[in-house]
Amino acid sequence: xxxxxxxxxxxxxxxxxxxxxxxxxxxxxxxxxxxxxxxxxxxxxxxxxxxxxxxxxxxxxxxxxxxxxxxxxxxxxxxxxxxxxxxxxxxxxxxxxxxxxxxxxxxxxxxxxxxxxxxxxxxxxxxxxxxxxxxxxxxxxxxxxxxxxxxxxxxxxxxxxxxxxxxxxxxxxxxxxxxxxxxxxxxxxxxxxxxxxxxxxxxxxxxxxxxxxxxxxxxxxxxxxxxxxxxxxxxxxxxxxxxxxxxxxxxxxxxxxxxxxxxxxxxxxxxxxxxxxxxxxxxxxxxxxxxxxxxxxxxxxxxxxxxxxxxxxxxxxxxxxxxxxxxxxxxxxxxxxxxxxxxxxxxxxxxxxxxxxxxxxxxxxxxxxxxxxxxxx
Amino acid sequence: xxxxxxxxxxxxxxxxxxxxxxxxxxxxxxxxxxxxxxxxxxxxxxxxxxxxxxxxxxxxxxxxxxxxxxxxxxxxxxxxxxxxxxxxxxxxxxxxxxxxxxxxxxxxxxxxxxxxxxxxxxxxxxxxxxxxxxxxxxxxxxxxxxxxxxxxxxxxxxxxxxxxxxxxxxxxxxxxxxxxxxxxxxxxxxxxxxxxxxxxxxxxxxxxxxxxxxxxxxxxxxxxxxxxxxxxxxxxxxxxxxxxxxxxxxxxxxxxxxxxxxxxxxxxxxxxxxxxxxxxxxxxxxxxxxxx
Numbered sequence: 274x275x276x277x278x279x280x281x282x283x284x285x286x287x288x289x290x291x292x293x294x295x296x297x298x299x300x301x302x303x304x305x306x307x308x309x310x311x312x313x314x315x316x317x318x319x320x321x322x323x324x325x326x327x328x329x330x331x332x333x334x335x336x337x338x339x340x341x342x343x344x345x346x347x348x349x350x351x352x353x354x355x356x357x358x359x360x361x362x363x364x365x366x367x368x369x370x371x372x373x374x375x376x377x378x379x380x381x382x383x384x385x386x387x388x389x390x391x392x393x394x395x396x397x398x399x400x401x402x403x404x405x406x407x408x409x410x411x412x413x414x415x416x417x418x419x420x421x422x423x424x425x426x427x428x429x430x431x432x433x434x435x436x437x438x439x440x441x442x443x444x445x446x447x448x449x450x451x452x453x454x455x456x457x458x459x460x461x462x463x464x465x466x467x468x469x470x471x472x473x474x475x476x477x478x479x480x481x482x483x484x485x486x487x488x489x490x491x492x493x494x495x496x497x498x499x500x501x502x503x504x505x506x507x508x509x510x511x512x513x514x515x516x517x518x519x520x521x522x523x524x525x526x527x528x529x530x531x532x533x534x535x536x537x538x539x540x541x542x543x544x545x546x547x548x549x550x551x552x553x554x555x556x557x558x559x560x561x562x563x564x565x566x567x568x569x570x571x572x573x574x575x576x577x578x579x580x581x582x583x584x585x586x587x588x589x590x591x592x593x594x595x596x597x598x599x600x601x602x603x604x605x606x607x608x609x610x611x612x613x614x615x616x617x618x619x620x621x622x623x624x625x626x627x628x629x630x631x632x633x634x635x636x637x638x639x640x641x642x643x644x645x646x647x648x649x650x
Numbered sequence: 651x652x653x654x655x656x657x658x659x660x661x662x663x664x665x666x667x668x669x670x671x672x673x674x675x676x677x678x679x680x681x682x683x684x685x686x687x688x689x690x691x692x693x694x695x696x697x698x699x700x701x702x703x704x705x706x707x708x709x710x711x712x713x714x715x716x717x718x719x720x721x722x723x724x725x726x727x728x729x730x731x732x733x734x735x736x737x738x739x740x741x742x743x744x745x746x747x748x749x750x751x752x753x754x755x756x757x758x759x760x761x762x763x764x765x766x767x768x769x770x771x772x773x774x775x776x777x778x779x780x781x782x783x784x785x786x787x788x789x790x791x792x793x794x795x796x797x798x799x800x801x802x803x804x805x806x807x808x809x810x811x812x813x814x815x816x817x818x819x820x821x822x823x824x825x826x827x828x829x830x831x832x833x834x835x836x837x838x839x840x841x842x843x844x845x846x847x848x849x850x851x852x853x854x855x856x857x858x859x860x861x862x863x864x865x866x867x868x869x870x871x872x873x874x875x876x877x878x879x880x881x882x883x884x885x886x887x888x889x890x891x892x893x894x895x896x897x898x899x900x901x902x903x904x905x906x907x908x909x910x911x912x913x914x915x916x917x918x919x920x921x922x923x924x925x926x927x928x929x930x931x932x933x934x935x936x937x938x939x940x941x942x
């Protein structure tokens with residue numbers, strides 16, 4: 274009887290202990306969770322596709338190179354580029370999926386989720402949003418893209434000095450990004466020798482820009498700066514051009530999308546973005562460009578590279594922590610970033626400042642015949 | 651106030667208003683005849699627009715593209731009636747169930763369009779949408795005349811159909827007294843299909859023209875639906891004429907508001923007009939007060 278009782282107890286004990294035993298055994302191979310908070314549907318869905326393609330290629334390379342002891346699982350949440358959805362997604366990533374690293378985009382989304390990541394000490398990496406106040410948003414919020422003030426600092430002297438532009442009108446989306454660009458142009462344009470002659474805010478949902486074009490024509494600008502994103506920026510370009518605005522159009526890195534590049538009305542549009550040489554760069558950059566071309570049948574864009582870098586940065590940091598037999602946490606990742614500072618990334622060595630902002634060179638480009646051509650920088 | 655700016659905004663508003671009027675009239679026709687709150691009306695618009703863009707990019711003649719867009723919109727409308735609304739109404743047919751089902755279909759269509767056609771902006775490059783300076787500081791594109799002409803033509807045709815044909819009269823009867831209609835031996839289900847076919851057909855021309863003017867994205871149906879609902883309420887629930895007039899009114903309002911307010915308020919103008927009507931004339935322009 275006793276033997277039977279011990280057997281039952283043993284069996285019961287074993288059954289209860291089983292999940293823990295399995296958990297302990299699996300700890301070495303349990304996947305790191307890489308969360309993404311991108312718009313996968315709605316008028317900004319194109320960005321989600323572009324951002325994700327970069328992250329996925331990085332994951333492939335990380336796996337091929339066996340950089341980490343544990344695999345990485347990609348957990349995507351659709352934000353529709355809206356703060357509310359992003360907060361829901363971030364809460365899920367942090368509390369349910371226990372994400373180690375979250376890739377974000379869009380200024381409003383980044384600002385909405387940063388406090389959640391800050392509280393949970395989850396690293397958030399932005400490779401698409403350029404609102405200047407994203408710098409120093411949280412110790413756990415980093416940027417692998419130069420922010421808007423750096424872009425306009427490169428563009429304005431070129432416009433005023435090389436193109437003879439003095440009067441600029443701004444069409445901007447009513448959103449933290451648009452407001453930030455308005456502030457920058459108000460401050461920086463007079464310093465560069467130009468003048469902001471009109472600013473026209475449009476809601477994120479606006480689709481009709483014929484009436485806005487009529488108002489823009491009234492202020493007689495030499496150039497029109499467009500500060501929007503997604504499908505709306507193409508609609509603004511088309512709306513302005515179709516309604517008699519023939520002046521120079523200019524903008525920032527968000528214009529670097531296929532849908533804008535292929536728009537006939539975008540011909541002559543001048544915009545800024547990171548400087549990256551995909552063909553003549555180092556081996557990592559060439560591998561990225563070649564494999565991207567192979568997988569997607571087209572050359573990568575800066576956004577693809579940024580989210581590749583955002584993902585690769587995690588692998589590089591986690592690799593260092595694994596080597597030191599440490600725990601991969603928000604704090605250990607941050608400590609490693611601040612200790613090393615320089616990392617081999619697509620585009621060359623990426624150097625980070627104390628706020629987690631990657632420094633990068635900016636260039637001025639122009640869309641001509643469906644291609645982006647280098648102008649300056 | 652610059653008179654040319656006033657004229658520019660007025661003409662731009664009329665062009666948009668004509669397109670809103672057609673879309674809103676389609677919604678009002680369906681709602682008036684069948685009492686189905688067809689939220690997926692915007693999805694018919696999206697499908698029609700994207701089919702036209704596909705046809706255009708494939709090098710088909712524009713007329714074939716328009717016909718294809720029309721066919722897809724009509725088939726979608728009929729499909730919704732047969733396979734979504736009718737089964738629901740057969741069982742319980744509550745407003746909420748119909749609304750959620752239609753809303754769900756809209757989301758499915760939006761995602762399917764995104765998956766097939768790609769997410770982002772899509773348009774057709776046509777000289778019809780390129781404005782030329784017809785007077786100093788007044789730019790007008792040929793599409794203005796196409797939009798106005800199409801809207802007038804279709805409203806005249808629709809009015810004649812509803813007043814001069816048996817099917818049209820029966821549709822009006824369905825809107826007013828479906829029980830009496832059945833007592834006379836007419837099939838309300840066939841008329842319901844006709845209402846969906848006609849109402850959905852009305853979104854094809856604005857979808858085609860908007861693909862040329864403002865371009866499309868897979869989520870544009872939501873915007874179109876909001877405007878259609880606003881126009882239907884402003885015009886008077888169930889009134890086709892009211893929806894058409896209200897569509898033009900909203901288009902003009904969102905354009906002319908820029909004379910006095912910031913560009914930020916263009917879209918809000920439509921809804922300010924709607925709130926104004928809800929507060930001061932809840933029956934809308936041509937609605938009737940129902941006896942309780």
